[in-house]
Amino acid sequence: MTQSTILTGITTTGTPHLGNYVGAIRPAIEASKQNNVSPFYFLADYHALIKCNDPEKVHQSSLEIAATWLALGLDTDNATFYRQSDVPEIMELSWMLTCVTAKGLMNRSHAYKAMVAENEEAANNDADKGISMGLFSYPILMAADMLIFNANKVPVGKDQIQHIEMARDIASRFNHIYGEHFTLPEAIIDDKASILSGLDGRKMSKSYNNTIPLFVPEKKLKKLINKIKTNSLEPGEPKDTETCTLFSTYKAFASEKEVAEIRKQYAAGIAWGEMKKVLFEKINAEITPARERYENLLNEPEFIEQKLQEGAVKARAITQPFLVELRKAIGIHRFS
Numbered sequence: 001m002t003q004s005t006i007l008t009g010i011t012t013t014g015t016p017h018l019g020n021y022v023g024a025i026r027p028a029i030e031a032s033k034q035n036n037v038s039p040f041y042f043l044a045d046y047h048a049l050i051k052c053n054d055p056e057k058v059h060q061s062s063l064e065i066a067a068t069w070l071a072l073g074l075d076t077d078n079a080t081f082y083r084q085s086d087v088p089e090i091m092e093l094s095w096m097l098t099c100v101t102a103k104g105l106m107n108r109s110h111a112y113k114a115m116v117a118e119n120e121e122a123a124n125n126d127a128d129k130g131i132s133m134g135l136f137s138y139p140i141l142m143a144a145d146m147l148i149f150n151a152n153k154v155p156v157g158k159d160q161i162q163h164i165e166m167a168r169d170i171a172s173r174f175n176h177i178y179g180e181h182f183t184l185p186e187a188i189i190d191d192k193a194s195i196l197s198g199l200d201g202r203k204m205s206k207s208y209n210n211t212i213p214l215f216v217p218e219k220k221l222k223k224l225i226n227k228i229k230t231n232s233l234e235p236g237e238p239k240d241t242e243t244c245t246l247f248s249t250y251k252a253f254a255s256e257k258e259v260a261e262i263r264k265q266y267a268a269g270i271a272w273g274e275m276k277k278v279l280f281e282k283i284n285a286e287i288t289p290a291r292e293r294y295e296n297l298l299n300e301p302e303f304i305e306q307k308l309q310e311g312a313v314k315a316r317a318i319t320q321p322f323l324v325e326l327r328k329a330i331g332i333h334r335f336s
C-alpha cells in the first residue's frame with residue numbers, strides 16, 4: 001500500500017475542549033497509529049495572530065495544545081509533531097504562493113466574506129473594517145502548511161473544506177507556471193467523528209462560549225456536565241435520545257453496547273440527574289489518565305520543548321531541501 005501523508009494543524013488560541021478532542025485530536029492520534037500513513041501534526045501559531053493579538057495567550061495556548069497532544073499519547077516517533085514557526089520555510093513558501101494567487105480567489109473566502117457581510121449589515125461605511133491582510137490571505141498560509149510537505153490527506157472540519165480547495169487551486173497554478181512541484185491535497189471529512197454539542201445545545205465552539213475544556217479538574221468537569229441544557233421532563237417520563245445533548249455526548253465516548261443500554265433507559269424515563277452522572281463517569285474514565293499526564297507535562301515545559309525541537313529537525317529535513325528546489329524553480333538562487 002502506498003504511504004499517505006496526513007497533515008493537520010491546530011491554531012494556538014485558547015484551550016482545547018471536548019469538541020476538539022472528539023472531533024479532531026482523538027481521530028488524528030488514532031490515524032497516526034496506522035502503518036501506511038506518515039502523520040504531520042503541528043501547532044499553527046502563526047495562524048493564531050490572525051485572531052489574537054495577546055502574546056501571553058498565544059504563548060500559553062501553544063504550551064497547552066502541545067501538552068494535550070503529548071498527554072493523549074501521540075507517538076512522536078511515528079508522527080512529525082512541530083510548531084509552524086519553527087519551520088521558517090513555511091513562511092517563505094507562503095510568499096511564493098502569494099505571488100501566484102489571484103486576489104479574486106481570496107475574495108471568495110467564506111471567512112472574509114462573512115466579515116464583509118457583517119460590516120455591511122451594521123451599515124458600516126467601510127466594508128473591510130477590522131479585516132487584516134492576515135485574515136484576508138490566510139488560506140495562502142494554510143496552503144503553504146500543506147504543500148511544503150506534499151500532504152495528500154488533510155482531516156478537517158467542514159468549515160475548512162474551502163481552504164483545501166483553494167490550496168489545490170494555488171498548487172495547480174504554481175505547478176502550471178513552474179513545473180510539477182506540489183501534490184494536490186485532499187480534505188478528509190470523517191463522518192463518524194462526532195461533532196459535540198456544547199452546554200447550550202449548539203455546536204461546541206469557543207465562539208459560542210459553551211465549551212467544556214478537555215482537562216478541567218474532575219470537580220469542575222462534573223459541574224460543567226451538570227450545566228448541560230436538558231428539557232424539563234420528569235424522572236419516569238420517556239425521553240427522546242436524538243434531540244438530547246447528554247445522549248449525543250455519551251455516544252462519543254461509549255461502546256455500541258453501552259449506547260444501546262442507555263437508549264433503553266431513556267425509554268424507561270431515566271432522570272436527567274442520573275444521566276448526567278452516567279455521562280460524567282464515562283467521560284472522566286476516558287480522560288483521567290491523560291489529565292494526570294497533562295498536569296505533569298505542564299510542569300515540564302523543557303520536555304515539551306525538546307519534543308517540539310525534535311519535530312522541527314524532522315520537519316526541516318524535508319522542508320529545507322524542498323525549498324532549495326522551489327527557489328531554483330522560480331529563479332532565485334546563487335550564481336555559483
Ligand code: TRP
Binds near residue numbers: 009011044
Ligand atoms: N485553519 C485551521 C483551523 O482553523 C488550522 C490549520 C492551519 C490547518 N493550517 C492548517 C488545518 C493546515 C489543516 C491543514 O482549523
